[in-house]
Amino acid sequence: MAPWTRLALVPLIAQVVVASPMPDANHEASQLNTRAAEGYDSPPYYPTPDGGWVSDWAEAYEKAQQVVGNMTLAEKVNLTTGTGFFMGPCVGQTGSAPRFGIPNICLQDSPLGIRNSDHNTAFPAGITVGATFNKNLMYARGRALGQESRGKGINVQLGPAVGPLGRKPRGGRGWEGFGADPTLQAFGGAYTIKGMQSAGVIATIKHFIGYEQEMYRMSSIITKGYSSNIDDRTLHELYLWPFAEGVRAGVGSLMTSYNDINSSAASQNSKLLNGILKDELGFQGFVMTDWLGHYSGVGSALAGLDMAMPGDGAVPLFGDSYWGSELSRSILNGSVPVGRLNDMVTRIVATWYKMGQDKDYPLPNFSTNTLDETGPLYPGALFSPSGVVNQYVNVQGNxxxxxxxxxxxxxxxxxxxxxxxxxxxxxxxxxxxxxxxxxxxxxxxxxxxxxxxxxxxxxxxxxxxxxxxxxxxxxxxxxxxxxxxxxxxxxxxxxxxxxxxxxxxxxxxxxxxxxxxxxxxxxxxxxxxxxxxxxxxxxxxxxxxxxxxxxxxxxxxxxxxxxxxxxxxxxxxxxxxxxxxxxxxxxxxxxxxxxxxxxxxxMPYTIPKSESDYPESVSIINQPFGQIQDTFTEGLYVDYRHFMKANITPRYPFGHGLSYTTFNISSPTINEVTALNTAYPPAAPSKGATPVYDDAIPAASEVAWSSTSFTRIWRYLYPYLDNPESITTSGEYAYPDGYSTTPKPQARAGGGQGGNPALFDIVYSIKVQVTNTGSRRGKAVAQLYVELPSSLGLDTPELQLRQFEKTKELAPGQSELLTLTVTRKDLSVWDVVIQDWKAPINGEGVKLWIGNSVADLPIVCTVDGGCSSV
Incomplete structure (x- = not known):
């Protein structure tokens, strides 16, 4: 069925993700091209893993369980569905559960400041933050963003962006992220998240995933968004990397992208959401659509979506939705299990508790729709009550x-x-x-x-x-x-x-x-x-x-x-x-x-001499009719990885940057912290317990209009139904092949937020002394790149950024000792057969290069030979 099929009908559930495992490097290279013509398929992944099994989230989930266990069906649906386009003060808001003190949850752009507001700071964009190579500033900017959002009464700020990765140099939104490297994106995203959430606002990591071009990005009733076709290894080692670090940082929410991934819409892709995000990466927060990126009802619910934004169906402002009252219908007719809805709501409420938003958190005091002090409360309605919509609260501070x-x-x-x-x-x-x-x-x-x-x-x-x-x-x-x-x-x-x-x-x-x-x-x-x-x-x-x-x-x-x-x-x-x-x-x-x-x-990206220096596959694809198949045939070779493999000298390399003074990096030492004595990480601990509910279908009266006593707002999205008692469960639903309600075993690479906790064990610690050898004050950045050995048996980029540190401002002659750490995952490749991260045992053959850019690395360290200048 078309993606705009309403929820009460038999659903179309597209579940395509990463390509089939590839046994060796030669097969990998050939398959990358042959599958481009065939299109990418992958198996379904059901059911959605329940949240709440991570110890850091246990208290929040316990609180959520007490609330959700006493909610009506209407209250649960209310929190999962936006109230509609222009149906409130924020760019998006859910319904509320006032019996439990839970207001309409306000969601608001953007990654660099509060969009369409007043008395707020317009911070530098993400690409600017990446260019600082300064983790302290990444955090400080994130904290300031969170403080301003909290001051405006925003519950969920829609940032940071780590997708696009910058695969396409002409791509429209690459500047919202931190650079064309997964590690730089990962640190930028993680420190921003930590800063934002330290202020109590829920951060949103986005856009999940493969969103590298603006043109033809969206599906609608007349068109289909492009499909980003990405093989398994490329997905894990490039595009998923910063998302994994964002999850490890405890991010509260995630936004899906508009596009398809391997011919399946991101917002209803069961393998990506259920299998990779919620199982392998252990994501504990909630998943939302991008605005009007919700394309199906039952299909998206079963595939792992938790919140529909802004709530509207295929055409905004028609007053209908794939969820809302249709989600109520699907619970009553049995097509969506009650347990899935309970997990959706629990994830949302637990995140609200996790950030402390139950304690003196302000309500929205601004309007994204107007700068006027007064106006309609629901501008999308034909007739709307009016009132004060802007209080002009100044949140800029210093x-x-x-x-x-x-x-x-x-x-x-x-x-x-x-x-x-x-x-x-x-x-x-x-x-x-x-x-x-x-x-x-x-x-x-x-x-x-x-x-x-x-x-x-x-x-x-x-x-x-x-x-x-x-x-x-x-x-x-x-x-x-x-x-x-x-x-x-x-x-x-x-x-x-x-x-x-x-x-x-x-x-x-x-x-x-x-x-x-x-x-x-x-x-x-x-x-x-x-x-x-x-x-x-x-x-x-x-x-x-x-x-x-x-x-x-x-x-x-x-x-x-x-x-x-x-x-x-x-x-x-x-x-x-x-x-x-x-x-x-x-x-x-x-x-x-x-x-x-x-x-x-x-530089957070490479500056080329000619656009022809890039692989042809990263150009903008312009195909006005039919779905565009945008196949990532360049694989891992994006930005400097490509330039090095193709032996092309750029105008300025990734990481390049001069100063008014000069620096010397010297006295390198390497120390083993955790023994890398196995190729694969040890098995992770088993998951903890998750909330348990009575999953019986609730009484139809819980979503009956007759039980309510308020004035309806036209076009506002409610959870209620006329005559819900007439809905019956037939049990005859054409679920997709592979659909199951039996939980799968824990993913081999999973076991914690971001993946198996052993992946993040520090394996080596490298210390270098940075000295200002010039005549002016200044700061230097030490960049660490990993060269993996050929013994891993895979075609791997020559160098990959894995760590960086920036000095304080050094006076002439002054030095600072920097410590750069490398984890097991930093030294690993994704094994598409075993479905786990594989590292060279004891670090044999690994080289760690340290310097000023990817093209200026005067120090090399090995496990056996120690460190030396080149």
Missing amino acids: HNITARAVAREAITLLKNEDDLLPLRRNDSLKIFGTDAGGNSDGLNSCSDQGCDKGVLTMGWGSGTARLPYLITPQEAIANITKNAEFHITDSFPSDVSANSNDIAVVFINADSGENYITVEGNPGDRTEAGLYAWHSGDDLVKAAAEKFSSVVVVYHTVGPVIMEEWIDLESVKAVLVAHLPGQEAGNSLTDILFGDYSPSGH
């Missing part, structure tokens, strides 16, 4: 300090010939480019930042926030020097004079965003702009380079860009990538530009 620090530490110095930077305050400067200024139409004049006007602070779409203010580069530079002449235009002025002492500073950018907004012909993905600067920015640089002998280029960008037209020009002396800095764009830049701080950012 978070501008954190925002500025993140933006500053992300700025990446790519080139600095003749030590042109830092600038002196008395230098004669000529500033060019609209990217140095503000939006000529006014601050926040473009909905969800859906335009490219002025300095680029973030991409566009639901992953944005309104700017409470904006310090532009023009304003910040003018505050520092009177010797700057501004030309806020993207056309080089013909009347500009230049003498030998003048320095031109040229601002250019490259934008992208989410698919529901098209900006300058780009439907989210950079289809028109490609990997080049917007607004003829490359021409602006070349024109400045022709006239001035010293040019500094400042690039604000969502992702990889091509610089070949001007990077080697003699007068282009310095290049700074300032990423997406948020509200403190100007201040953070001048902190670096004028030398108050040394740059310490590192």
Whole structure:
């Protein structure tokens, strides 16, 4: 049946996931291509594992069990289903269970700040955070995000994003994540989650999974979203890696992606949700759909979905839903087991308790629908009561300090010939480019930042926030020097004079965003702009380079860009990538530009010389008719992994970043912490007990309209039914092959949050001394890459980032001892036959490389030979 089939009908349940196990490396390579034409299939995985067996969650689940065990069917359904599009103050909200003190649960974007709100901070985007390589700032930004969400009464903040991974350089939303590497994404996501949830807000890791392109992402009544076809090993070693770390960090909720994975919609994929997420990774929170990414009723319930957002069916604002009253019907007619509903609700309520939201947690005091003080309470209704919808609560605190620090530490110095930077305050400067200024139409004049006007602070779409203010580069530079002449235009002025002492500073950018907004012909993905600067920015640089002998280029960008037209020009002396800095764009830049701080950012992705340097499979697929099969034929070879395998020298490698000072990494030592004396990790402890309920079908009267006494809001989604007593259980449902209500044995690779706890045992600890050998203060990053031995019998990338640490600010001559740890999982590959992580026994043949980027690794450590300089 079509994915919009209503829940009371016999369901279509698509369950496709990872490809079949592959016995060896040669077979792996050939199968990767042959399956691309055939399409990817995989077995079903039923039933959904119950939550509550992890000790860290035991208290929360005990509290939830006491509540859920006394709920009516209507109360349970209420908490699993959104109330509908525009049916409340937040971008999404569930129904409530007021008898138990549980309000409508408010869910709100975005990963970089509170979307469509007021008096909030617009933080730097995820890609900017990744470029800091600073775990402390990752946590600090996450905590500030959580504090602001709590202050606004938001229960669930929809971030962080670790999918897309950045597989497609033109992809529209790569900037919401932390970089094109699973380890960088994993640390960025995990520390953000810990920070957010320390404030009591429920974090949401998203989008699960394989969501790498904007165009054709969604299914509807007339189209089918693309299918990301991913083999088992690639899924585990790349795309699942940051999600596993987010689960290990205790994330409370997870959002599925819009697209299919191996021809099955993410929100109803039983193997991914039941088998991998809730069994293998031990996820204890609740799974929600992306907005209008709910495509079936019974099928999604049985496949492991716990919450439908925003609740609407195939067409929003029609007042119907795949769940809501239809979920009530499916419980009464027996097509969805009561036990599955109990687990859905228990996961939601337990997460609410886990974050302490039962204790003085504020209700929403803002409206995502309007900035007016008063207005309709349910804007999606034809007739709605009105009231106060915005209280204008200021939640910014001193978070501008954190925002500025993140933006500053992300700025990446790519080139600095003749030590042109830092600038002196008395230098004669000529500033060019609209990217140095503000939006000529006014601050926040473009909905969800859906335009490219002025300095680029973030991409566009639901992953944005309104700017409470904006310090532009023009304003910040003018505050520092009177010797700057501004030309806020993207056309080089013909009347500009230049003498030998003048320095031109040229601002250019490259934008992208989410698919529901098209900006300058780009439907989210950079289809028109490609990997080049917007607004003829490359021409602006070349024109400045022709006239001035010293040019500094400042690039604000969502992702990889091509610089070949001007990077080697003699007068282009310095290049700074300032990423997406948020509200403190100007201040953070001048902190670096004028030398108050040394740059310490590192590239979170590779910068190529040509788009043809990438594998063909990572280009944007444009196929307007029929379902797109987007097969990940490049496998593990994304970003720097690909460049190294193909022996292509990029313009700037992953991890690259210069400073105004110099550093030396020395005195490396390696120590074994946990013996790696088995190829596979020891068996994990058995799961703990989970809540037990009476799973009998409840009385139909629990969802009868006649038992209620309130005024109905048209289009609002309720759990109630007319004449529910007429519903009977026939037991004749065409469940899919493999459907079962008998719990499966614990996954071999499972046993804890994130997987088998033994996977995260520290195997080796490496210490290095980092010394500032230059003449200025600065911070350095030590990056650790793993080289796995060929004895594992698999085609494996030459180097893979597995750890990094950043120093404090070091004065000239000052040193700091950094410790970099490596876990069993860091040294493992995914065995598709055994379905477990396999490591080289005793670390034999493993090399651990440490340095400044993937292309600059002066230290190597081995188990037998110790550490040495190369």
